[in-house]
Amino acid sequence: MFAQHLPVLPIILPLMAAPLCILLGRSHLAWLLATLVSALSFVISVDVLLTTLEQGVLSYAIGGWQPPWGIEIRIDTASAMILSAVTGISTLVLVYAKESIAKEVDPSQHTLFYTAHLLCLTGLSGILSTGDAFNLFVFLEISSLATYTLVSLGSDKRCLTAAFRYLVMGTIGATFILIGVGMLYMKTGTLNMIDLADRIAEFNGNRTLKTGLAFILVGVSIKLALFPLHMWLPPAYTHAPSAVSAFLASTATKVAVYVMVRFIFTIYGAEFVFHTMSMDILLLALAIVAIFKCSFMATVQSNVKTVLAYSSVAQIGYMILGISLVSSVGLMAGLLHIFNHALMKGALFMAVGAVLLRTGSVDIKAFQGLGKQMPLTMAAFTIAGLSIIGVPLTAGFVSKWYLVTAALEQQQWVIAMLVLLGSLLAIIYIGRILEAAYFKEPSELTAGKDIKEAPMLMLVPMWVLVIANIYFGIDTSLTLSAADTAAQLLTQSMTEIEAAQ
Amino acid sequence: MNIWSTLDPAQLINLTIVVPLIGAAFIALFSQQPNLREGVSIITAVVLFTLVLAVTDNTFSKLSMETTWVALFPGLEIAYSVEPLGVLFALVASFLWIITTIYSIGYMRGHNEENQTRFFFCFALSISTVMAICFSANLLTLFIFYELLTLSTYPLVTHAGTKEAKHGGRVYLGVLLSTSIVLFLLAILGTWVSAGTLNFTPGGVFTQAHSDSLVALLLVLFCYGIGKAALMPFHRWLPAAMVAPTPASSLLHAVAVVKAGVFSILKVVIYIFGIDNLSDIATTDVMLYIGTATVLLSSCVAMTKDSLKARLAYSTVSQLSYIVVGALLASSVAAAGASLHIATHAVGKITLFFCAGAIMVAAHKKNISEMVGLGRKMPITMIAFAIAALSIIGLPPMAGTWSKWYLMVGAVEADKMIIVVVLTISSLLNVAYLLPIPIKAFFNTPSGDQPAWSWSETKEAPLPSLIAIVVTTTACLWLFFYPQPLIDLINLIPDVSTELKGRP
Amino acid sequence: MAEIIDLVLLGMLAITAFNIIFIKDLFTVVMLFGIYSFLSALIFVNLDAVDVAFTEAAVGAGISTVLMLGTLALTGRKEKASSHKTILPLLVVCVTGAALIYGTLDMPLFGDPDNPAHQHVAPRYIEDSPQEIGIPNMVTSVLASYRAFDTLGETAVVFAAAIGVLSLLGLPKRDRATIQSGLKSHLVLRVVAKMIIPLIVLFALYVQFHGDYGPGGGFQAGVIAAAALILYALVFGLPMATHVVPPRVLKALAALGVLIYAGTGVVSLFLSANFLDYSVLAEDPVAGQHIGIIAIELGVGITVFAAMLCIFYAFAGQTERKNIQ
Amino acid sequence: MLVLSATCIAILSVMALALARALKADTVYDRILGVNMFGTKTALFIALMGFLSGRPDFLDIAIVYALINFLGMIAVLRFFEYTAGDENQEQEK
Amino acid sequence: MIEIISSVFLIVGAFFSLTGAVGIFKFPDFFTRVHAASVTDSISTILIIFGLILRTDFDLVAVKLLFILIFMLLTSPTASHALAKSARHGGLLTLAETRSDKKVGDD
Amino acid sequence: MSFIVDHYNYWIVVLLMMMGFYVVIAANNLVKKIVGLNIFQTSVFMMYISIGKVNGGSAPIAAEGITTYSNPLPHVLILTAIVVGVATTAVGLALVVRIKRAYGTVEENEFEDKEDLI
Amino acid sequence: MLLLAFGIISVALVLWLLHRMNNTDAEIQKLALNLSFIRYTMWLLGQVVLSSLTVTRLVWGSRKELKPTIGKLPVNKVPKKSRVLYANSITLTPGTLCIDIDNENVTIHALNEESLHSLKRGDMADKVPGENKGVS
Structure with missing residues (x-):
């Protein structure tokens, strides 16, 4: 009965579950509801992904109003792929969160935590599904607001300033996007993405549209923490509760990258962005600097969460790099990395959260000797870390390979080499932590404490992600075909232009 | 001699990789019972060797052996296929693993090392990866196991856990990983993008259609990317890794790591570039001269080292470059010499290391200057040392003679007289830094300012170690007199032959 | 005439904004911000956006200003002079501004009926919506039916804000006027407030139900109703207000409103139509649309009222606490 | 129509004056006075504009203006009740 | 006819309104300015709203205008009063007090 | 000349936006930052509403005798955006209150100093 | 029909809310809408006109006439329930402004002393409607 409504369900299920959580009141009921709903969304989005692989794009007219008059839900393979990752990670994080936030968040706020998490999920699903430029802004703001809340739930008071900075930067970003969308609307009279794409083609070189693009790109860059607009991210991820860091690091910025892909490839078209505006050079340069600067920053931090946060910014650099290569393979690599990075960063932050739970600290000193005390957690950390580095047989290798x-x-030997050099920095910052865990004696932070392995509810989701990392590093057929289909779809116009020339 | 003949030949490859892994699992399982643990180690090593013998047998009977594990990317798999060069390396490695295991038992117990389980465990793991490297069917598989080898030997290097060991480990890991990721992987990807395949193909994968500069660049990338070959200036890891326990060093230098490096270079040269095409590549000569320079320079450095292991390490750097030079000479005879050198240098160098370890265990000496007069107390060890040193130098009747001979012939064939000269000088340098050690040990007496050491406490090394030393020394001699099976094997390698070809 | 008004108002806006930059007294800044909101709402009226003006006046000048004042009461009203960073921000602003000016060069003429924006999607809303939806206010038609999904998102945003503020500040406890607070010495004020609050609530309900025909709708109604109770709380004190409308009820109401909205959409799912397709809610599609719009406007109104009041309670709870200490 | 326009302009200038007062004031109370005056005049202005544009059914907005203006005033007064204590304390220190 | 009356109302209302605005600049101290603001506020509101009412068809619009009028007449003096009271409590002195430093007429 | 007349609206709006933007990024006080953010956003709303204006048009509420209406779509969008704006403001101010409680100050450079000490 | 229903619901809601408010603060104010109230309103309107004329004269005239004074008036004559009206009326009448009101006195600010004196004569207090005049 609901078969044709599946595309809309990943948005409205969490949206309706969020207020229900408040009405339920009890935090463990809220947890149960949130987890179930999230899992259901995951199942639906995987189904949608498989459908898009078979049938191509799914379109759903909200309210029965045909686009461009009404709002369209439009899911292609790229959206469905990231949607599956987001809902999947959300489910795992929720399972994980029960034990994790029990220590890090005040009990009176647990229900609010789950509500905010569901709202954030709603926003992210909405961004990924919608086919309307303004609707995208609305969902962006739902997820952002929920995110500010989630970040501010951290136990350290610095989470407040981090959340505030995030709020200011995020709002500036959103407003920039709003300006850009306004300019688009001004010139075309429509907000539907496909309709926009059709109409923009007439205006190649129009100054208003150029400015609009510039504002959209800057706005999205803030949201996705592209260097040098990334300053809000490290403190936010460092001081947020671990479950939140795990969720945000693996989903929120990735969804922003998706938004960028959407605007560049679907709406404006690669021709406009890269040929008329020469954005590829700028993006490329920023991506490279991001990879090096932030990887380097990651190597000198003592707080492991900060290390991972900087690593996230660097990894975003890889995704942007893929986009800026202006080729189907590059885009595919970027999309693939979005998916794979979600798997590895999720696992890493979960492992760090487990360490925080048991040792009470995330300083690198707290990791010393943990290889023996928390073998499973550290093994998970190791494998996910190897994936970040891009060691073969892990998911990270696949995306770096492409x-x-x-x-x-593109005959860009230097860039290829720089990408690989970036992996070296990853080796250093992951290696430091592994060295501490396996080759050092417990420091004064943990010495004498009886440190147990993390609880089951945390280990299971962590290991699910780790196994996914290995699985998708070895059997790449699903991810590759999805990313390839997605990239082909997105760059269709580009290849047509090339063919025409 | 093929006790596995009932088995599907393709399965043999899987077994060679899996058997050490199973062994490793059992080693971990029996961590509390040292005897059982070491028993398992030896049994695994022996089983592996029989497996490799079976593979050799099949190779001689021209049976093709291939297997595919998974397809990572479309058109690109983790796959194995047996070819003669790999078999040669596998033979050497699996044979020496047995010996090293026996030696380790004596050494580790005699030295009362900690974490012995971890040691044997990693040992088994690294042999497994070496086997995978030997039989890899494409560059991707080779690369993956190349990296795994680095990682699985890292705990061996830092085994001691001291600050120095950690520093050494960091250099080891740093150089090997960075060269392999930044250069080797780049070269692999470059090959993949331009040639469209990574499979090892007799005669090479590049055609005339590929731009010369690209291929030239790739050659440089490969030569430096395979950091395990220790081409200068990326040789630093080798001396740094000397902090490892001696059995580990011997494994690293004689068996697994460095040999994996030069083996990879040989394999790339033969199966990716093709020996015949090599002379057309612009950068071949450049790399060749870098190789010869490495030979000379590292020999010179070796002379300045007083620490025995350090001297041996630089000697290894020098000897590895022989193989690189042989590979790059673009001559089938030189390539054969290089291949043979893998085996002969392996037995020679492992003997030297065993001796060094034995001296450590028995006399607690590290520096050459302290070994004056040691020969009288440890005669077997020092005699073995002398024989192995001669083999390395390349004097008959030792195994090293043959490989050096072919190298020289190859250089002549390639019309590179300067290489011949350099090789000769280098052999002289070898004499200069290796022979003084046994001479000192046997013929010098301690001078006055040497601290007196109580000779009564010093005796020969533990029995297992001694057995190992004797076996490898015998091998050094044996290979001089009966090198034919190996030479036959080498002649099976496409484009490689010990016969001189007619000048074109 | 409209142009002159427009220009004068814009001029006043510029002056206000300019002063906000330099004034250090935050209290004045906030009041000027109120004026700014008022002025921009006037511009909205002048540019025919009456619904927007309605909202901006109620939200920008009303709720935002009250919240800002509440914050100032806790954080102090003087901005400290600081020497740091003026060049870089100025540079950023200049670059951004230059980019925008560059963008305006190709912009369609202001107010030209031939602009693309007025040619493509909008004509359908203007020409067909009175028949298709059956209500004269096109803004409401678009908001509640054509783009109902946006509005659902908007409701979720309000709900999310309430959740955020609650998690940050917490709700005050409902206690029966143990502490006298409010403007108790202002007798005149108390009496007048008592007289006008019912009027305001009545007005709010009028706006709620009249939104189909005139400016207004659920959102504006919710804000106005919340404003009435905020007024009550300001004059008579928070404990009194929490007694009239308990915080816990508000929390539930905020959730309920979202559920009503989304539930309406789900009902159409069950009637085998697309999400938020109201045509199936009644025999006649136009009547169905009307029912749907009333339902979702109710949802919006409830959520907005509850969320705004919740947020105010949370802030007021903080100031009360500070006063007690 | 002319009269309406004239009235509009008059009210507009009153608003401008009130704004000027709010910006340039001797005391805070003068400022508030200016803001209050501005608010009430804005409400009137909206009513006038409705008539000027021929759509007088937008008076609802004027009502909202009046209401919000009053609310703002009360909030400001309430604010003073709180901060007055603070400033005294600061002076004591 | 009605139009003329309405116009007169509007213009006079606008005049009072202007007077108030000038007053808040011209008067010497805060309390006197409150006089100017509050009194003219009331009268101009009354006049203008009545002027507008005369222009309607005496339908819902007129009712709304009346509503606005009542609302403003209730709130405007109240606000002025409350403000003056606050100012007084806040320690603001009248002009008379600052001039002569003694209270006048406190019998 | 007509160019100026046709665009002045946008230009002043841009000016307003930039003033708000400047306050956001230059202000040291967090409350002022929020005020700036609001000004910035409100100005963007004005840009949108300017897009929707049609000369000679009337508010988009159907009435007899009126034929030209302004474009209702930007109005709808901005209604939503205003709500988003106030939601952000509320959360931002709540954060400011908490920051004041935790650090004792709402001046950015002051709590940055305090963070360094931690 | 629908609108009517909504209207009824609205009124009911407001009444209910009002009921809740009254229950809590117990300051019930009742103002009878009777003849005296209307008469009072008319008188007040007149006063407003007068007062604005006064202010206008002062604004446009010279500042010399401006002699602001402040004073207190006893309010015990005025019934408690009508004091608010009284205060507002004072504000609206020419030249005077009610600043403060408590149980005994109102504080009044006047533009000139004459206005204050006319207030003190007390005709305002008589005009304010309310039951039980003179009883406090």
């Missing part, structure tokens, strides 16, 4: 391949196809 990234370098894409660069080489």
Whole structure:
């Protein structure tokens, strides 16, 4: 009965579950509801992904109003792929959160935590599903507001200033996007993405549209923490509760990257962005600087969460790099990395959260000797860390492989080499932590404490992600075909233009 | 001699990789019972060797052996296929693993090392990856196991857990990982993007259609990317890794790591570039001269080292470059010499390391200057040392003679007289830094300012170690007199031959 | 005439904004911000956006200003002079501004009926919505039916804000006027407030139910109703207000409103139509649309009222606490 | 129509004057006075504009203006009740 | 006819309104300015709203205008009063007090 | 000349936006930052509403005798955006209150100093 | 029909809310809408006109006439329930402004002394409607 309504369900299920959580009142009921709803959304989005692989794009007219008059839900493979990752991670994080936030968040706020989490999920699903430029802004703001709340739930008071900075930057970003969308509307009279794409083609080189693009890109860059607009991210991820860091790091910024892809490839078209505006050079340069600067920053931090946060910014650099290579393979590598990075960062932050739970600290000193005390957690950390580095047989290798391949196809040897050099920095910052865990004696932070392995509810989601990391590093057929289909769809116009020339 | 003949030949490859892994699992399982643990180690090593013998047998009977594990990317799999060069390396590695295991038992017990389980465990793991490297069917598989080898030997290097060991480990890991990721992987990807395949193909994968500069660049990337070959200036990891316990060093230098490096270079040269095409590549000569320079320079450095292990390490750097030079000479004879050198240098160098370890265990000496007069107390060890040193130098009747001979012939064939000269000088340098050690040990007496050491406490090394030393020394001699099976094997390698070809 | 008014108002806006930059007294800044909101609402009226003006006046000048004052009461009203960073922000602003000016060069002429924006999607709303939806206010038609999904998102945003503020500040406890607070010495004020609050609530309900025909709707009604109770709380003190409308009820109401909205959409799912397609809610599609709009406007109104009041309670609870200490 | 326009302009200038007062004031109370005056005049102005544009059914907005203006005033007064204590304390220190 | 009356109302209302605005600049101290503001506020509101009412068809619009009028007449003096009271409590002195430093007429 | 007349509205709006934007990024006080944010957003709303204006048009509420209406779509969008704006403001101010409680100050450079000490 | 229903619901809601408010603060104010009230309103309107004329004269005239004074008036004559009206009326009448009101006195600010004196004569207090005049 609901088969044709599936595209809209991942949005409205969490949206309706959020107020229900408040009405339920009890935090464990809220947890149960949130987890179930999230899992249901995950199942639905996987189904949708498989459907898009078979049938192509799914379109759903909200309210029965045909686009461009009404709002359209439009899910193609790229959206469905990231949607599956987001809902999947959300489910795992929720399972994980029960034990994690029990220590880090005040009990009176647990229900609010789950509500905010569901709202955030609603926003992210909405961004990924919608086919309307303004609707995207609305969902962006739902997720952002929920995110500010989630970040501010941290136990350290610095989470407040982090959340505030995030709020200010995020709002500036959103307002920039709003300005850009306004300019688009001004010139075209429509907000539907497909309709926009059709109409923009007439205006190649129009100054208003150029400015609109510039504002959208800057706005999205703030949201996705592209260097040098990333300053809000490290403190936010460092001081947020671990479950929140795990969720945000693996989903929120990735969804912003998706938004960028959407605007560049679907709405404006690669021709406009890269040819008329030459954005590829700028993005490329920023991506490279991001990779190096932030990887380097990650190597000198003592707080492991900050290390991972900087690493996230660097990894975003890889995704942008893939986009800026202006090729189907590059885009595919970027999309693939969005998906894979979600798996690894999720697992890493979960492991760090487990360490925080048991040792009470996330300083690198707290990790010393944990290889023996928390073997399962640290093993998970190790594997996910290897994935970040891009060691073969992990998911991270696959995306880096395609990234370098894409660069080489464009004869960009230097860039290919820089990507690989970036991995070296990853080795250093992950290696430092592993060295502490396996080759050092417990420091004064943990010495004499009886440190147990993390509880089951935390280990299971963590290991699910770790296994996913290995699985998608070895059996790449699903991710590759999805990313490839998605990239082909998105760059369709580009190849047509090339063919025409 | 093929006790596995009932088995599907393709399964043999899987077994060679899996058997050490199973062994490793059992080693971990029996961590509390040292005897059982070491028993398992030896049994695994022996089983593995029989497996490799079976593979050799099949190779001689021209049976093709291939297997595919998974397809990582479309058109790109983790796959194995047996070819003669890999078999040669596998033979050497699996044989020496047995010996090293026996030696380790004596060494580790005699030295009362900690974490012995971890040691044997990692040992088994690294042999497993070496086997995978030997039989890899494409560059991707080779790369993956190349990296795994680095990682699985890292705990061996830092085994001691001291600050120095950690520093050494960091250099080891840093150099090997960075070269392999930044250069080797880049080269692999470059090959993939331009040639469209990574499979090892006799005669090479590049065609005339590929731009010369690209191929030239790739060659440089490969040579430096395979950091385990210790081409200068990326040789620093080798001396740094000397902090490892001696059995580990011997494994690193003689068996697994460095040999994996030069093996990879040989394999890339033969199966990716093709020996015949090599001379057309612009950068071949450049790399060749870098190789010869490494030979000379590291020999010179070796002379300045007083620490025995450090001297041996630089000697290894020098000897590895022989193989690189042989590979790059673009001559089938030189390539054969290089291949043979893998085996001969392996037995020679492992003997030297065993001796060094034995001296450590028995006399607690590290520095050459302290070994004056040691020969009288440890005659077997020092005699073995002398024989192995001669083999390295390349004097008959030792195994090293043959490989050096072919190298020289190859250089002549390639019309590179300067290489011949350099090789000769280098052999002289070898004499200069290796021979003084046994001479001092046997013929010098301690001078006055040497601290007197109580000779009565010093005796020969523990029995297992001694057995190992004797076996490898015998091998050094044996290979001089009966090198034919190996040479036959080498002649099976496409484009490689010990016969001189007619000048074109 | 409209142009002159427009220009004068814009001029006043510029002056206000300019002063906000330099004035250090935050209290004045907040009051000027109120004026700014008022002025911009006037511009909205002048540019025919009456619904927007309605909202901006109620939200920007009303709720936002009250919240800002509440914050100032806790954080102090003087901005400290600081020497740091003026060049870089100025540079950023200049670059951004230059980009925008560059963008305006190709912009369609202001107010030209031939602009693309007026040619493509909007004509359908203007020409067909009175028949399709059956209500004269096109803004309400678009808001509640054509783009109902946006409005659902908007409701969720309000709900999210309430959740955020609650998690940050917490709700005050409902206690029966143990502490006298409010403007108790202002007798005149108390009496007048008592007289006008019912009027305001009545007005709010009028706006709620009249939104289909005139400016207004659920959102504006919710804000106005909340404003009535905020007024009550300001004059008579928070404990009194919490007694009239208990915080816990508000929390539930905020959730309920979202559920009503989304539930309306789900009902159409069950009637085998697309999400938020109201045509199936009654025999006649136009009547169905009307029912749907009333239902969702109710949802919006409830959520907005409850969320705004919740947020105010949370802030007021903080100031009360500070006063007690 | 002319009269309406004239009235509009008159009210507009009153608003401008009130704004000027709010910006340039001797005491805080003068400022508030200016703001209050501004608010009430704005409400009137909206009513006038409705008539000027021929759509007088937008008076609802004027009502909202009046209401919000009053609310704002009360909030300001309430604010003073709180901060007066603070300033005294600061002076004591 | 009605139009003329209405116009007169509007213009006079506007005049009072202006007077108030000038008053808040011209008067010497806060309390006197309150006089100017509050009194003219009331009268101008009454006049203008009545002027507008005369222009309607005496339908819902007129009712709304009346509503506005009542609302403003209730709130405007109240606000002025409350403000003056606050100012007084806040320690603001009248002009008379600052001039002569003694209270006048406190019998 | 007509160019100026046709665009003055946008230009002043841009000016307003930039003033708000300047306050956001230059202000040291968090409350002022929020005020700036509001000004910035409100100005953007004005830009949208300017897009929707049609000369000679009337408010988009159907009435007899009126044929030209302004474009209702930007109005709808901005209604939503205003709500988003106030929601952000509320959360932002709540954060400011908490920051004041935790750090004792709402001046950015002051609590930055305090964070360094931690 | 629908609108009517909504209207009824609205009124009911407001009444209910009002009921709740009254229950809590117990300051019930009742003002009878009777003849005296209307008469009072008319008188007040007149006063407003007068007062604005006064202010206008002062604004446009010279500042010399401006002699602001402040004073207190006893309010015990005025019934408690009508004091608010009284205060507002004072504010609206020419030249005077009610600043403060408590149980005994109102504080009044006047533009000139004459206005204050006319207030003190007390005709305002008589005009304010309310039951039980003179009883406090």
